[in-house]
Amino acid sequence: MVYKIIELSDLNLEDRRFHFTLNQADRRLLHSVKEIGVVQPVIITCRQNRPVLVDGWRRVEAARASGLEELPALEMAENTDDLAVFLLAFFENYGQRSFSLAEKSMALRKFYEFRLNPVEIIERLLPLLELSPERRMLDLMLELSFLDERFLEIIHRRDWKPVTVELLLGFPPAERTWLFLVIEKLTHNQQREVIENFYSLRRKTGKSLEELAEADELSGPVSRLLRGEIAAADRLLVALKEANSPLLSGLQRKIESEVKALNLPEKIRLNYDRTLEKPTLHLSLEAGSVKELKEALQSLVMSLENQKWNRLFRLLGYEGE
Amino acid sequence: MGRLQIKKVWVDREVESAGLTRRLLDRLAGRPVEIVDNVETVKRAIRLQSDPVGESKKNLFITTQKSFLRPCPCTPGCLGCGYWTIDLDLNCPFDCSYCILQDYLDCQPLTVAVNREQLGLELEAFFKERMAGIIRIGTGELADSLALDELTENSSFLIETFRGQDRFWLELKSKAGLSPALLQMVPANNVVLSWSLNPAAVIKSEEKGTAGLEERLMAATEAVGHGYRVGFHFDPILHYPGWHQDYERVVESIFRSIPVETISWISLGSLRFPPGLLPLARRRFPGSRIFEHELTRSSDGKYRYPRPLRQWLYKQLAGMFIEFGAEDRLYLCMESVEVWREFKEKIKRGRRKLTFPFPWQC
Incomplete structure (x- = not known):
């Protein structure tokens, strides 16, 4: 690669064939570039006689925002094919940070479009990206990569997992x-x-x-x-x-209403398994002395006469459709 | 073998010249055969297909098994029934939407172990070591016991190995019809042929490739006629509009041709599955709605129907069996102590003979 200083305006930023990252220049990078400029060269190559960006999208974004006119670059030979160039862009980033699922999908699509053998993508790249090495996963990632970029950004920002993406793709566009x-x-x-x-x-x-x-x-x-x-x-x-979940939520509502109706002192608390797998009540008492404990127990014993307790236990042990 | 759709046979180099391998290859003549060093090569080919689970069912791998016998792990938080399993075949040619093997077996092809003599030795040692009580052992946990039987004739081997070992009951559990080999054998008193049952409509929509309800019941009837004991598994019980009537019909049709005294056991288990199955099954069975039912995550991490519904389903089914005097054959599969306890009470009201928890242990 050849080191050179390039004019920002010469860069063909419309050509995004090597772009697959979604992080934007943050405030710290903007501040740094404003203070000392771009120190680490971006990577470029030439296509149709114009330099296109291979790696360094955030630095270019920061340089433009800071009003820089030039920046340092390493230029790859023009005759390097797209796949070889993209491999460099990919691994340059791979060593530095984890990719979001959206970025992974974009990268995989580039590899696919640059005609890397699908078997190699599945067996070599998917494990590197911590995705299961299966054809089905590649298909899912390719489908994801075709989503509108603003949706990919949401998926990127919130770090979605494949299982959520698969559900999303189950909806019509x-x-x-x-x-x-x-x-x-x-x-x-x-x-x-x-x-x-x-x-x-x-x-x-x-x-x-x-x-x-x-x-x-x-x-x-x-x-x-x-x-x-x-x-x-x-x-x-x-x-x-x-x-x-109409059955469980209906029962929970009724149980909570019965618990409320018992009107127990604040220091006696009732709890139960919300899944109703265990049809039992958990009772906790708060007491700072024997006297307080006696009082709490007495009020509990007195309340047991209330038929609401039976209703409560019936609800906890309910069986039905 | 008419139903088997095996596209390719893979042979572990280690067993290339084994007698059983040769016999299997003869029976599978016409399919492409590849000799491989290990299962990974087969799994790799399967992973590259867009439906690896479906593909795994069409590739047969002939190999050895390191060990065969193990106690059934049941599931954490549930009451086990002391069952033991023999992993003789792995995976199943049938394609049931709810089958956990789809998630569990990770691209494992249909696998047939040909080192049965080692299983014979393991069983011999097991029969000597286990001194007390009745132990049930089956091959139907990671495979269907009879689905490949016309090919492997494993049932004949197993029945002969178990013959005379009265404390050790062999169960061959299936959703297939009856293998002809079984009707050519003298039945053994400690062998139970069992069938998983579901209403005909459920079989049609959720149990692709399996024998229909009538065929299963016919197989059970023939087995009984030949002198075998039989068992039934209502597992998974599915809840849907009209389920009660459908299951009632199944129960009635059992007793139309099968005397209660020939039935060794009937298990009840409701739909449950690990979370990994959910996306997989939805993808593979887009028409199935069983996964959209109200479900909860229980303490073992599996999705199940809520406990109030499960209890209700078991109670209703128990009621159906009480009518035919078969309630003391019932047990629950992978259920919590709480549900078991409640179930036992319900049964008791009908009849007092049930020995808690498992009738065959008395």
């Missing part, structure tokens, strides 16, 4: 767009749970997402999320879980 609008600003776990629950509900009912979102319990939180109110995420998740 128009519904994916709608889903992204709903979940865009949520945390990764919230995004995953919303997608999982909508996916299951959709398969269960055969309704489209739009139809599902019209249901009374879902329409409110969905509209709020579409307006950017992320606080509505918890409400949406509760509603989705209730829709997917």
